[in-house]
Amino acid sequence: MPTLKINNKEYEVNLKGHETLLEVLRDHLGLTGTKTACEESECGTCTVHINGKAVLSCIKLAADCVDDEILTIEGLAHADQLHPLQQAFLDKGAVQCGFCIPGMIMSAKELLEKNPTPTREEIDYALDGNLCRCAGYLKIIEAVEQAGREMKAAK
Amino acid sequence: MRTPINKDYIDPVGKSVPRIDGLGMVTGQTKYAFDVSFPNMLIGKMIRSPHPHAKILNIDTSAAEKLPGVRAIITAKDTHNIKFGSNEYFFPHTIDQMALEAEKVRYVGDELGAVAAIDEETAEQALRLIKVDYEILPAVVDMEEAIKPDAPQIHESLNNIAVILPVNFGNPDRALKEADYVREDVFFAPAAHQAALEPHVCVGQWEIFSNKVTLWASSQAPFKCREALAKTLKMDLNDVRVIKMSVGGGFGGKLEMLPMDFAACLLSKKAGGLPVKICYSREEEFLASRRKHGMKYTIKSGVKKDGTLVAITGEVLADGGAYCSYGPTVLAAAIMRIFMVYKIQHFRITGYRIYTNTPISGAMRGFGGVQAGFAIESHMDMLAEGIGMDPVEFRLKNITSPNMVTVNKMYLTTNGLKDCIEQATNAAQWTKKRGQQKNVCRGIGIGIAADVMGSKMYKSHESAGSIVKVEEDGSVYLFTGAADTGQGSNTALSQIAAHELGVSYSRIKCKSGDTEITPFDTGSFASRVTFISGNATILAARDAKNQVLDVVAQDLDLNSEELDIKAENVIRRADNSVVMTFDKALELCYAFKYGRQIIGRGSYNPKTTPIDFRTGEGNVSGSYGFEAQIAEVEVDKETGEVKLLKLWDAHDIGKAINPQSVEGQIEGSLAMGIGYTFLENLHFDKKGRPANGNFAHYRLPRTMGLPEMKSILIETNDPEGPFGAKGMGEASLLPTSAAIANAIYDAIGVRIKELPITPDKIIKALKEQQQTTKI
Incomplete structure (x- = not known):
């Protein structure tokens, strides 16, 4: 099963292949901090980091992120310390x-x-x-x- | 363990304390209806009409029902065919929309059923298998075509006019004859969309044997949503529970129940009680939620040489789309707001709310005032120019004053309009700049406005309720029915509760907008929450405080009226000496001897009279807010590009409960006003479908090109407002388009009367100007 590394944790995800990273974060893993308002790369609401770069997760296939370091809003604060x-x-x-x-x-x-x-x-x-x-x-x-x-x- | 106290947040009213719900929002932990999910939850989709106007002959769902994974399909035959709408009190004949249409569809997107399936793909596949036979009818998408006698009839009303609204005072015809200067202008302000970033989304769940239903919603008015759901589902009010989650923006678009809310509940019933989630796509948002009315505003006024405005007449055509929604009252507000701003005795404007086969017009921030503001404030500048008067001087001569009764019986008490104009013009250096920068194509323009804080929208009262519950551990729960949709009402109300109770804001926990748990509140609209729910919260906090003081007085054998709570201490009123800490007082309340739970309650109904639409009279609001705005622009005559350099906004807000939040409301309004002035123009194709119904084509303001903005807060300390505060969430949006249009005129001498202001309109106007000068 493919593994996604998100916020320094490894998640095994059952992918069919067509899922966007946004769908996997929200619907498969319950990481609902990442939002979307258009699902067509116009609103920026679904922005996450992949290997330190800001990327729109609504137009990124999850299957393409298997070897990447993914960071979402949930991974920004450390313990009680806000970013x-x-x-x-x-x-x-x-x-x-x-x-x-x-x-x-x-x-x-x-x-x-x-x-x-x-x-x-x-x-x-x-x-x-x-x-x-x-x-x-x-x-x-x-x-x-x-x-x-x-x-x-x-x- | 006792609740920790942050001493910086003692006496929080007037302080920019951080938002009570901010931490969840910056960490991604806040749950919106968009994020709600349950085990075995089904996904619902609406069955929509592909035709702008058609009779429904037959709906065949048999193939879809056989599709594996489909759990429920509903059409009108599953419903009680009960109509709903939003102006049931003032205009009962405008209750015209069915939760699922049975006989006719009236716009592309009109709902005639819904499906629920195990996932989105299956639900969409089911939609494709549903066969609907239509008898296609001729459609009309343009409002001026729709009122022609031979136009297709969308509803029963004659010439597609749902409401004719004549507003008439004095004798404007005679007064116009006596005027020294009369002019007539026609303005057009187009449709727009609220475009809240969170779409309309809900989860409905039916409890099969108890016949109760719960809706997790993204709503500005959960109690109004409950009322419409109970009506259309034919249930008792309290068998319907609406839970408002954190709301990702509303701006008027989430004030009403939509067919999707109804469908999620009924689909859940038919699916045996499994929860059903319906979430709009952005295209559905533009197609089938609510939108702003496009308005054609014709206005003719007369003035005396000395600048006195003597009479106004005119006509307003409002494109309502397929159903009425809040349309009739939006139209009324577009006509009648002027009485709060200008002293006028002779007035006649007739409004027409027109049906077309297009998406439904309803409430949007500003509630008719944005379209009217563009027309009236542009027209006022043109009147002033006609008699050679400075537009600021002209306004100062004609504006309303404190403690006056308007021609339609609005009681204006505190009124900071004059102060707003003077402070805004001073800050912007009006006299130095106006008419002085034409050589560099720079100009400056003004617009002014006023707004209500509350307005009758519910069938009976318009009150708000609050409960303030002080717990044994020292935490304070505020329960309010008010719906925070992002404007920060949970924060402002918590500040009010803490301040009145005499404790730190850090003690407060706020629960809002759950129809089964929190007290009733009509919702977030008409800039009413700080004023009306704020007053209810003061009363609840005061009641809680008195309960604490009763125990302390009893224990110490004192008279409770001699005591008060200030800054975390019980004190003697006479000399402010400390009797004991608040925590100590709570220990007493919850000691075995007293066992006194502290539960304060408050209910506030503003002292208003609804408008009587036979006379046009009514004191609709408990107080009124005012504002003046100035825009400075630079125009490139070669390209027609307008650069908005700066906006100044002076706003009579009574008292800023949270100055940072007030500025946030002003800046957000200004950005929305800038968008409407330059970019936003929701328009429709021949079938009445949005031609730009997505974020790629419907352009919203972004960071690039935003001007400097300066908020100036004017505190008039309203005697009826909580700690002197007034409502202020909408007024800053009202004069923006006109202030900019007036500044463009000052810069290059051309007048744009149709929004949005685009480079091609500027170039066209400049060419016409050149031709006129040649002749």
Whole structure:
């Protein structure tokens, strides 16, 4: 049976072959933190990391991820310690309905790991694929800036 | 173990405390209806009409029923054929939709049944095996075609007009004759979609022998959903339980029961009580949920040379789609909001809510006010220009004031509109910029608005209830019927409860929106929750506090009226001296001697009068909120591109319970307003299907190109509001399109009267301007 490595745990998954990574995460493994709002790569809500890169899980076949390191929103916090992005999203009031937030955080994480001090334009560009209908983006952008500062300081 | 106390969260009202439900959201642990799953759960799919208008002759489900894995199929013959709708109090004849249509379908997507199967693939395969015979009828998708006498009749109503709404005060014809300057303008604001990121989704489960049903829903109004389910399923109200999960956005689209909610329950019954989940795809969202009305707004007004607005007349055509939903009251709001904003005595606007063979128009954030705001606030600028007056000066001359009664008997008490205009114009440097930046194609424009905080939508009262239960361990449970759909009402209400009880916000746990457990609440709409549910919560917290103080007073042989709870301590009112800590007081309450459980309750019904649609009069809201908005733009005359540089939004919110949350509401509204102004335009093909019904083609605002936004909070401390607060979730969206259109006019001298504002419209208008100047 194929094995997927998700959040540093190994999951044996019975795959027919046509399942997307999104379906496997949500429907087979109960990792429902990853959402979707379109299932056609337009909303960014299903963003996860594969080998450190932000990827849309709705258009990724699970069978293609067998040798990969997959990270979802559930794997971000360590014990009781939130990831700086999670803390910053709380501090800045960036969360309203919360549905876009897992994808938003995963997209921001890729950006900040490459560049912890992005300009506003760089943040706009990195998050442009993630829709939010509640918050008007400003507090999300402020949260990413705060998290970047903290991630840089922690290095 | 006692509940740990965070001292930073004492006296939380006015503080930007973190959201009570935020931790689950940033860690992916929060469960939405989208995430609900049960063992042996079936997947349901709706049987939809492929025709915009047809008679249903026969439905043959026999082949689908034989498909392995299909567990239930329902059509109208399984139902009681009871109609439902949302304006039963004001417009009972507009109750026009059947949970599953029996005789006729009226738009592509109309529901005539549903299937439940072991998985999605099987359910979809079953749909393909269902044979429906139709007699295809001629269809009409354009509202101005639909009102012609020879148009196809969609319902019984004459000329497809579901509701004619004449709103009439004074003598506008005579007043227009006495005006120095009169002009008429026609505006068009298109359909749009709420586009909440979580789609409509529910799980229904029938308890076969007890005949009870539970629906796990993504709902803005679980108690209204329960009412519609009980009605259409022909059940007692309390045999239906609606549990609102965390909601991934609503914006008006999740205010009503949809046929899918009904179908999930009935499919579960037919499948022997197995739970049935129905989850819309994004295409179904655009096709078969609710949408914003497209409106054609004709407005003619007269002014005196000194700027006094003397009369307004006009006509509003609202494209309602196939059924009425909230349409009649949306139309009423689109006409009558103006009375909160401008002093006007002579007025006549007639509204027409028109059926077309297109998706159903209902409530969307702003509730008719966005379309009206674009028309009225653009028109006001044009009136001001006609008499050579500055648009800000013109507005200041005509706006409503504190403590006044409007022509339609709304009682405006606190009214910060003047302050909003002045603070917004100061912040934006209006006088320095207006008309001064044409050389660089920059301009600045204003729009103003007002909003209610509550409005009668339920059949009887519009009250909210709260329970505040203080536990032995010191934790405080707030039970509220209010539906947090992401706006943060659980947080604001918890702050209110903690503040009134005199304890830290960190003690509060909030349970909301479960019709079997929480008190009744009409739901999240009309910006009502902070104001109405907030007041109920204050009363419940006060009741709980008095119960604690009674025990303390009894134990110490004091008079409980001399005591209060502040900042985690029981104190003497006279000198603020500490009697004991709150925890100590709880120990007493729960000691063997007293054994007194602390359960406070509150119920609040705003002091309002519903609109009487024969006269147009009614004080619909317990208070009114106001706001002024300024936009600055730069236009590229070569490409027609508009760059929105900055928005300033000054908002009379009474009192900010949570300033960060208030800003979040304003910024979210502005983004939605920007989307509606430049991008969003839900339009339909010849069969009435959404031509851009997915996220690839229906464009929403994203991070790139968003302007700077500046929120200015004006606190008028409303005497009826909880801690002075007013509702504020919608008003910031109302004037955005007009403020931007007015700024574009200031920049390049062209007037766009049809949304969305796109480069081709700018170029076309510039060409027309050139031709006019040549002549």
